[in-house]
Amino acid sequence: MTGKTLYDKLWESHVVREEDDGTALLYIDRHLVHEVTSPQAFEGLRLAGRDVWKRSSVLAVPDHNVPTTHREAGITDPVAKIQIETLDENCRAFGLTEFTMDDIRQGIVHVIGPEQGATLPGMTVVCGDSHTSTHGAFGALAHGIGTSEVEHVLATQCLLQKKMKNMLVSVDGEAGPGVTAKDIVLAIIAEIGTAGGTGYAIEFGGDAIRALSMEGRMTVCNMAIEAGARAGMVAVDDVTIDYLRGRPWAPAGDLWERAVAQWRDLVSDADAVFDKVVRIDASAIELQVTWGTSPEMVLPVSASIPDPAAEADPVKADGIRRALDYMGLEAGQAITDIMVDKVFIGSCTNSRIEDLRAAASVVEGRKVADNIKLAMVVPGSGLVKKQAEDEGLDAIFRAAGFEWRDSGCSMCLAMNADRLEPGERCASTSNRNFEGRQGQGGRTHLVSPAMAAAAAIEGRFVDVRNVS
Amino acid sequence: MQPFSKFTGLVIPLDRANVDTDAIIPKQYLKSIKRTGFGPNLFDDWRYLDPGEPGMDHGKRRINPDFVLNKPAYQGGEILLGRENFGCGSSREHAVWALTDYGIRAVIAPSFADIFYNNSFKNGLLPIALSEAEVDSLFTRANKGDGFSLEIDLEAQQVRSGDGDVYRFEIDPFRKYCLLEGLDDIALTLQHADDIRAYEARRQAEAPWLFATH
């Protein structure tokens, strides 16, 4: 018998029943809920007179719409206010755990799950949010779902699913100095494309992935969806287990020992067969900057903007032309000649303590360039914010001219007041550079926290290793 | 959900690859707590020349005459023709609600993003994957703007044009059945409540920490 992949193991341990055509009822262990994709699901439950199947599986938090300044004053946007109040009200009515806006544990749903130990190895984790793939970093099967499925999980604790195919992305060897998890995942997307992972669950492996901290692994899995894969995952090792020990929702005492013994098996067997294997040489990965309106439109910082005339495929050439037009860029322009208006350090990709430390170390003792209209740091959770303040990072950022905000999604998708104006260009540590993502007409370049910090200091994109 | 029946509809060609759900329905409209009313804001950034906010009278905004949805030839279209990786990005089901609220009943493209594909079925929207070459030929026809329509026959898994072309598409049998019957997934699943409880009992013995309360 051939061995099993990590995904095979996670899948098999959660199948409640399976139909002849392979459609399975998959059991869900953890259901994360936020304000944007849940109201219609709760309304559906009410209309059908249904209850929540397993309350203890749910952890809810408002994050997309919350203000990142003067939170004590409440929400001024009346529509956003209704949405957050609706979440509070639904959680009260159905008896669900929620970290409300004034709770220090509040934060971006994909930051707080792991931070609390609410995400554990071997779990199935879902959320009405595509970046749920983040939680796969723990050797969990985690993916985004739509609102109808949120309702389905609330009512039945299960999802109707078909098994995906297995893909291994192995990042072999050692990444060069200054190359971060963000650069690695952008390089992976450049290689396989934004639809390369469609239909697959991706396991990220190889020395360069193993060498990452849990936070780095979360950054990589977070963007699996940008490669088209609903789920990304990393096998369990000591790094996973050390991260989880002592977290509030993690098991303790004897249960901890029992859990760890099971978690150790959450790795792909040596003889497991993947439907597709992609190998990437870590030493060849450079610092990345996206230039277009799709995450696969990404290049090393030392490169120049591509020329649509050089692209043979007419649909692709058209895509490049459209992107250059939207982004206000010229073919052949050096990436290091692109001037930046705003800098955003935050989002579920890069708002954890290590991200903030990396950015702070670039910023320390320096000043934000004159052409930068706004540079902001939005920690991923209230607890990340507190830790950063305990370490003095907020003082470093403020002294350099950054704004230091409260936690939330913020300018990652600009549902609150934090947004780009038409034509403004942003160095952003988030995960999507789609048209209008950070505000209508706004132009987003995705980079790592250190690269965003460097862009703030220099006023344009630079190789952070050359910041003097 | 309404059962999905055979219909003939006008085709709207949207000639872009990687159309993401942010483009289908921009974030400012996600603040709604309803499932309906998203139609006027479908492709909002492309469709209007001025920035849109919830609560506006969208009928009074400046429309972009170059955008396909605004062209007279495509008014009343029910079939959207797209390029590869349609519906990528965010999981927002609002994207599907915006399409159906506008009146779209089927989307034809060479490929779809997984979550969008899945969300479509939950709302009676049929995503049809055809080959690149087939989609290309449909674009050539639809781009003429002379009322090119297609008949969508889910039962037979066929797309048929008035001039006799037939395109066959694949669809998962279970999804097809649910769509044809207009079935509610949750009711179907709850028929297996005993299986779910049996699974839970087994799993709780193996991994009790998964059942802890906080």
Ligand code: SF4
């Ligand atoms: S930070 Fe951005 S990507 Fe992450 S959950 Fe919030 S809006 Fe989505």
